Amino acid sequence: MRLTTSNKWIGRKWRPRLATxxxxxxxxxxxxxxxxxxxxxxxxxxxxxxxxxxxxxxxxxxxxxxxxxxxxxxxxxxxxxxxxPASRGNVNYPYLxxxxxxxxxxxxxxxxxxxxxxxxxxxxxxxxxxxxxxxxxxxxxxxxxxxxxxxxxxxxxxxxxxxxxxxxxxxxxxxxxxxxxxxxxxxxxxxxxxxxxxxxxxxxxxxxxxxxxxxxxxxxxxxxxxxxxxxxxxxxxxxERGKVTAAAIAILGGTLLIGLVFLRTVSRPIYALIDRTQRIAAGERDAIRPLDHHGTREMAELSAAFLDMAEKLQARSDSIQTFATHVSHELKSPLTAIQGAAELLRDSGAAMDDAERRRFSNNIVTDAGRLNLLVRRLLDLARAENRPPSGESTSMSAALAALPVDNRLAVRVEAGGDVGLRMSTENGTIVLANLIDNSARHGATLVSVTATSIDGKARILIDDDGAGISPSNRARIFEPFFTTRRESGGTGMGLGIVLALLKAHDGTIRLVDSEAGTRFEIILPAA
Incomplete structure (x- = not known):
């Protein structure tokens, strides 16, 4: 049985504690x-x-x-x-x-x-x-x-x-x-x-x-x-040698039983976990799985914590590797363009007229601007992933009021403007700004926000009237650097920043079906 908590590697089975x-x-x-x-x-x-x-x-x-x-x-x-001598108080008299x-x-x-x-x-x-x-x-x-x-x-x-x-x-x-x-x-x-x-x-x-x-x-x-x-x-x-022999056999059996219990509940799981650690350290991915025998509750919890850690480290390593690949690819294109334009300007000299020189110079400026935007978005993503919850609270209305003016579309609050969110106004504004910018880049003219609070959770629906997301791209929208608007300046990092920031605040985001446009559902702890 796999659980979603830190005990997901532990079956729902009673086990004695190690101290016991x-x-x-x-x-x-x-x-x-x-x-x-x-x-x-x-x-x-x-x-x-x-x-x-x-x-x-x-x-x-x-x-x-x-x-x-x-x-x-x-x-x-x-x-x-x-x-x-006189017999005093002898209740058995005349018997002595x-x-x-x-x-x-x-x-x-x-x-x-x-x-x-x-x-x-x-x-x-x-x-x-x-x-x-x-x-x-x-x-x-x-x-x-x-x-x-x-x-x-x-x-x-x-x-x-x-x-x-x-x-x-x-x-x-x-x-x-x-x-x-x-x-x-x-x-x-x-x-x-x-x-x-x-x-x-x-x-x-x-x-x-x-x-x-x-x-x-x-x-x-x-x-x-x-x-x-x-x-x-x-x-x-x-x-009484027969009874003594039976007692000796019983004591020997008890001693062997104690040794077997200790072996199964303490020694064997520890050695199995050590072996599993060495295999994981050697890069063996199949080793990230539960032990065959945990023995005690503490060993089961230790194994679960270790496997969770190994799984997260492996996922982190894969993410870093993928991220590095995307970053190198994203930076390589504008750098190559800048280098090519600069070499042409250098080598052509007087043979290049003013129009051509201006065009290549504009290309260099444009690509340098894209590099600058990429670097800034990378910094935003790093801040989102490493930003701990501040403990502050805000409301939907306060977060929307802090948004910069965007003349490309209109934002309307359908319901729940007073719903409290367990995150700062600044972070709430960052989440909404990236989602609204994403809608504007996909042709939306109106974004509707609906918020409700149930059982200590705030549910926020963000709808737009844009072109929507094709079925082939729905599974990739949260991948870093994935964008269908690269030619118009899209970096594919906006939704990644939103996801990282919500995770840091124990929140989630997902794409849900809608009749027209795009609809995102956000779940956050309510204030």
Whole structure:
């Protein structure tokens, strides 16, 4: 679709703006690593929470068995530990659910658990620890968790080679001995610095420790101390390799799609426009045509503006070339005549009588006058083409009143003398004077002017009763130097000056059909 505005090379089709495309691409590119980072962070933290939840369940089961053994052993209350703190506002009473609370992103990862200190074990609790050791070993083989049973003083009564060592100084154990559930993240390897917050391997470098108080008759009868390393995120991802592969393919496809969108909407149109520019600069006229693919609205507008500019420059170049040809032809004839007459006057000398000498001298004067007229008309045409609108306004009556007296014909205003024109009185007079002179040269004795104003436009009809314009010449009347009255001094530039001046004021002129004579229609912005 070709339009008459600066967008004539652009089809009426919605296209995204370049800024929209660039922002979308940047957001997607930035989102890819952030989404991956966020995914690892959430997934790894979920593994930590899952491990803590499993240790809570295992610890609760072992604590129930431990508490029952304490009751069965008949251990007096004075050998038990601190009383349990009061439970305030517990809406779930008598249930005391414990939710996982560890957060890999916000919780401090503590150093490796300190070594236990040698201590004395109460025989009653030592007997309980001996009975439960088998249960702990069997459970550990399945859950891979490390179990330690502590008495009310924090001394290990069951737990492999740490039996008889006190862990009362460990932070989470101290909380449990006070009757509060506690959990901590600790480094697995001694003297290893805390890993970065978002390290992919962070979850595999820590160990989850859970300390759960054993409650008997409202007192702390001991602690179940459980620990385990959370599952490896890489191992989990390998287990979900099908989904991970699908996600990787999706990310790769998205990246390729982004590249394709950028190529089609930005890169390819730019390179196509560069190639088109080079071809036009090399003089290839066929290159002045719309691009096959614009991509974005800005690129479509840029392409349209560039092609309009190239088209106008080409038309200007053709016009200059044609104009130069006409000018050289128009100037060549009188110059040749002047040169011939001057050479005859010079070479004939005394052999030429006064009449012949006067005739050749008159020819020189006549041709020099024609040259002078041509130069003046060329200057008038140049001024008309380069005269910007002054912003002044006039009326038909004012423009006609400023016309020089022309005894060759009469000018009559039929209607619309008060119609305003958005051009100066001087320019309006130039337009009317050239049209009236053109009518007078073609035998007219009367010129009628009719003006109307509709929708902000002034429509002016100029009729004459002259000989009219033949059908073969109608298409050429606005061409510079075209005239059928060359022998009577016509230069063929009057209508060209009118056309250039009207174009400078956003106006038009055309020849319209009439029953007799000639009729021109002028459209101008109304004042």
């Amino acid at each position: 495309v660039v922002v979308a691409i940047l957001v997607l590119v930035m989102a890819l690593p952030l989404v991956g980072l966020f995914f690892f962070r959430l997934y790894e933290n979920q593994l930590i929470r899952q491990t803590e939840a499993e240790l809570i369940a295992q610890g609760a089961a072992i604590a129930a068995i431990y508490a029952q053994d304490v009751r069965d052993a008949g251990i007096p209350a004075d050998k038990l530990g601190a009383p349990m 659910p414990i939710e996982p609370s560890l957060d890999l992103a916000s919780d401090t990862v503590l150093p490796t658990r300190p070594e236990g200190k040698a201590a004395t074990i109460d025989p009653a609790f030592a007997a309980i620890g001996a009975r439960l050791s088998g249960v702990l070993d069997a459970t550990q083989k399945t859950t891979l968790a490390g179990f330690r049973l502590l008495d009310p003083a924090g001394v290990v009564i069951a737990g492999r080679d740490e039996v008889g060592l006190s862990l009362a100084d460990v932070a989470e154990v101290r909380e449990a001995l006070a009757g509060r559930y506690a959990s901590e993240l600790r480094l697995r390897i001694p003297d290893q610095p805390t890993p970065p917050l978002y390290s992919v391997s962070r979850g595999t470098r820590v160990r989850v420790f859970v300390a759960m108080p054993v409650v008997v008759d409202g007192h702390v009868a001991g602690v179940v101390y459980v620990s385990r390393t959370p599952n490896n995120i890489v191992k989990h991802l390998y287990g």
